Amino acid sequence: MAAHATERIPVGEAGAVFEQFEDIEQQNETYILGMWSFLVTEVMFFGALFLMYTIYRWKYQNYWYAIHKDLNITLGATNTVILLASSFSVALAVYYMQRHDKWKTLACLGFTNLCAFGFLVIKFFEYKAKIDHGLLPTLGFKWHNPDIPAGPAELFYSLYFSMTGLHGIHVILGIVVCTTLMIMIARDAKIIRRDYIPVELFGLYWHFVDLVWIFLFPLFYLMPK
Numbered sequence: 001m002a003a004h005a006t007e008r009i010p011v012g013e014a015g016a017v018f019e020q021f022e023d024i025e026q027q028n029e030t031y032i033l034g035m036w037s038f039l040v041t042e043v044m045f046f047g048a049l050f051l052m053y054t055i056y057r058w059k060y061q062n063y064w065y066a067i068h069k070d071l072n073i074t075l076g077a078t079n080t081v082i083l084l085a086s087s088f089s090v091a092l093a094v095y096y097m098q099r100h101d102k103w104k105t106l107a108c109l110g111f112t113n114l115c116a117f118g119f120l121v122i123k124f125f126e127y128k129a130k131i132d133h134g135l136l137p138t139l140g141f142k143w144h145n146p147d148i149p150a151g152p153a154e155l156f157y158s159l160y161f162s163m164t165g166l167h168g169i170h171v172i173l174g175i176v177v178c179t180t181l182m183i184m185i186a187r188d189a190k191i192i193r194r195d196y197i198p199v200e201l202f203g204l205y206w207h208f209v210d211l212v213w214i215f216l217f218p219l220f221y222l223m224p225k
């Protein structure tokens with residue numbers, strides 16, 4: 001056992017293995033399994049909201065179809081394109097990190113961050129327009145369409161703000177993690193030097209964030225009659 005320990009590569013070098021793992025394969029598999037386990041819990045978290053959406057949309061289908069027309073499809077579609085572009089760039093970041101290309105990795109992560117900020121800016125203006133019209137589901141909720149009851153409208157916007165808002169929080173967390181990775185890579189931090197796994201784990205998280213929006217966009221913005 002002691003002989004095996006002396007063969008270990010120092011942490012920070014290519015192929016380094018922490019003491020709790022037998023080899024680099026076990027270490028990487030553990031990291032990835034841990035991230036997938038986390039994403040499964042996220043799926044269950046969002047799953048409850050999607051179930052609520054399904055029930056209320058089935059119950060108030062005609063009303064919800066009319067209400068969803070107030071959403072800005074152009075802004076929603078623009079945000080979809082932005083997130084798809086960011087998903088591609090984060091995949092490139094993993095690719096370049098595996099090849100130890102520091103500057104291309106930073107460029108791809110920087111573009112991903114820029115897309116994330118762009119998504120939030122567009123969402124801010126979209127939220128502001130709804131709030132200015134009194135559509136935030138609070139005690140001050142205002143609904144002015146006499147052809148549609150206020151109850152289904154408030155339910156619609158309750159789920160709209162909660163589901164897209166929760167997704168927005170995940171985007172913000174992604175920005176924090178991406179920025180942290182960029183700083184560590186730029187400074188050649190020992191814990192991340194020549195190790196692509198942290199970037200790959202972030203990539204898995206970011207693909208999940210994109211995937212959630214791929215479901216949210218058609219469910220709210222492209223609702224069929």
